[in-house]
Amino acid sequence: MTEAPTASGEPREDLDAFRTRAKEWVTANLQPLNGADPALGHATDDADHVIRVKAIQRKIWDAGFAGLCYPAEYGGQGLPAAYQDAFIEVSYGYELPRLFNTPTFTIILPTILDFGTEEQKKRFIPAALKGEELWVQFLSEPTGGSDLAGALTRAERDGDEFVLNGSKIWSTYAWKSDYALCVARTDWDVPKHRGLSVLIVKVHQPGITITQIKHVDGTEEFCQEFFDDVRIPARDVLGQVNDGWNVASRLLLHEREAVSGSSPYAMAPRTAARENDQVGAAALAQVSGGADDPRVRQLIGEARVLTRVHTALVGRIATSIRTGRLPATAGSIPRLSNGVMRVRLATIAIDIAGDRAVAWHDGDPVGELGVAYLGRQGVCIGGGTLEITRNIISERVLGMPREHAEDLDRPFREVRTNTPTQRNRS
């Protein structure tokens, strides 16, 4: 897990003074949410939303609160994570540019910090912190499932450029984004992990077609992209050519931190607990008026137990990785916890709401609990399924033997992809 870089020497302002200053600024300059879902803020599905969040991020930059844990030479403030926590604390309940939080701040920029050339770091990190450029990840593929290293999207060298062809899917808000990190195959004659490269791709350019995917809850934040001879300058490779798996692995590590709530670069609450507490229990009790009902109390109690335990777990695993008690792959433990917890919270929510979750008056928020239940499993699939997560925990944390794979040691060109297998019937 990532240690937030600390400024050389002591921060010029102590934590309490910072918190006071941040609180004053937030109160005077950001809009209170007034009970709106903090995960969504004032989000809308149109382009206005992007304009709005970019403007807010710019305000935060101008006030000196952007990128608190990023190094000063790349536009950050070079402060310890405690300062970011303090900012999150005082800005909770206010409209924040959460669209930037994941993947831009918590996944993409940390990966650029890890692998970028000096030029790339200076070019891209400050621009994002200023709210000028929003990022998206081009990782999954239509045929890939959780096998990220099995990418079929190809980038072929042509002089000073790479030419990109193929398709990516499940990218969040691609049409709202400016840049993407894209995993593509650059060598087909070596085993799969050795022939990948990570490219920095301008999203809106000739050859890229974006379609939106409608989800069970009616939202269309996920996208599919089609690449048709997209030309990318060779200088926009992140890390080394054909070393893309190394880069992607680190990216996934940052993603696990982001999902589990332990990223020092998050500008919105780092654990899900606070939001879940509100959504999953207290608010629901008021909605149903059921706090006197012992059955409802059991469910509220269970929801609070789950969220508080998850918070404790996130802290423990972060400490364990920092001190070497557990390997960095242990970030998969909070990932698993998050998935299991949210599944249960979604069920608790409709159990409390009862029939109002399936038949509701227009505008009654209880109806949203039923809709949320339909999409419940999403959190166990996105960012790698919980089945893969369990493999990582058993194999790389507990050291158990790896699952057998037929694609590890042969040139990727010879690996079978999505051909039917004979089914045994007796």
Place this chain on the structure above:
Amino acid sequence: MDLELTSDQELLRDTTRKFLQTTVPLTEVRALTANPAGFDRGWWSTGAELGWTSLLVAESRGGGSVSGAGLRDLALIAEEMGALVSPGPLIPTNVVAQTLSRDASDELAGLVLPGLLSGDSVAAWCAAEPGRPLTPDGMTLRARLDGDEFVLDGVKSPVEAGDEADWLLVTATGPDGLTQFLLPSSAPGLAITPLRGLDLVRRNAEIRFTDVRVPASAVVGGSGGASASFERQIQTALVLQCAEIVGATDRVFDFTVQYAFDRSSFGRALASYQALKHRFADMKLWIESAQAITVDATRAVQADSPDAAEIVRIAKAYVAERCPELIQDCIQLHGGIGVTWEHNLHLYLRRVVLHRETYGDPIQARDQVAILAGK
């Protein structure tokens, strides 16, 4: 276990671990099944010398902690005891010693505490009542005033170490509200009946009080003023229970993982089967979660945090629910050998189930969490 220990705390933990391994290995725990008390008094005194009884007692009253944070120190000992399903009245004696240290008159503390601290005497906390949730409201054991004496009537059960205790701390509904009394277990009117129990060495009793007369000097703290003390006692007991449970469960998980590497079926180690690996991944999540919330609860109670009451019940609700299930899963993964008397698995399951059900079960804990959340 807390991941940030001082070197003194590490020493305390290591000394306790070594002492327990030497004096009460699991073979000895099994042998103590035949011992009516479940533990040896001389052994308990030696444990007391290692600090087992003094950590929650103020220095001015003869106690003292290793780190200045006595409950965090004591939780380390509880974890070690869980890891070896050790005997001894750890929870009741410490709860009573802490209460006397904080609330008792100099006279009462001077009379009783030295014996508890040295391990020469043992105390039980009489709080639970049959068929009732363990809360301060409406305790049915009554204390009425008769002249300048109190008269106690009612029944307490289960009382941990109740049959072995020299001293009883009784939580009762008095004329002014919740009141606690300290009396010798030899007091007339007491009927102490040992109960059969799940754990092989930790014993409980039923204690009936029939016109038990105690002087006003037996009141610990003020008459009617025991609510805060009761809450502290519960929090302490829950922290120690959770610490014992995670100590026990961590040990079981550890040797079950090893078993999966050592044992083969169909020509492969059990640890190579994905169906089993996924169960181990879940178990790793649960044990880390149980440890994390136990440490948070211990620290919250230690620091008297405003949310300590909720966090400690969250810990009890999670740990006492999840860990017995985890151990049951470990039994499943052992196959047939796992359900034999011969294997040590059941010793651990006995201990965690004992803790699951006493001092409030997970259902009661969840209920209180919800009530506290609504306040």
